[in-house]
Amino acid sequence: MKKQIRLKDKVFELYIPEKEIVRAIERMAEEIRRDMEGKDPLYVGILNGAYMFVAELMSKLPVTSELTFAAYSSYHGTKSDGIVKELLPIRSNTRNRPIVLLEDIIDTGLTMHYVTRRLKEEGATDVRLATMLIKPASLQCDLKPDYVGMEIENDFIVGFGLDYDGLGRSTRDIYQIRDN
DSSP states (O other), X not given: OOOEEEETTEEXXXXXXXXXXXXHHHHHXXXXXXXXXXXXXXXXXXXXXXXXXXXHHHTTSOTTOEEEEEEEEEEETTEXXXXXXXXXXXXXXXXXXXXXXXXXXXXXXXXXXXXXXXXXXTTOSEEEEEEEEEOGGGOOSOOOXXXXXXXXXXXXXXXXXXXXXXXXXXXXXXXXXXXX
């Protein structure tokens, strides 16, 4: 029997163990270090879900890397309503510098499509997107992240920063919703 957790009315089974997640993030960090060498990027962690991904990734990047956070929302429960709400704007200067957005998961892609377009309009010299996870079958726009940890199926997951109604973020493994 697979390892399980219960959050409210849902049961989740182990889907991606911590070791696999960390290995994917280490690979991404190598790619980002290579691409950003000699540049002065601003790393923007997208809250709330990306906090664990951001902490893991930033620990593998140069200590001189500048990090800030922003928050956007388009999710309620297990579904996205497609309306992007800016909850916490980027407070660092983004004009005339490269930006690397750090996202936990891309489902529809609509939020990151919106943020990427907006940063370019505001004068960022380059906007790159790093995502720990992507669900290619869920994409609803033309969005191609520059750095991808893992591609996953179109199932609802929790753990390593991802939540179900605010719960389950703190587990170091990722769990997939089980059919009830």
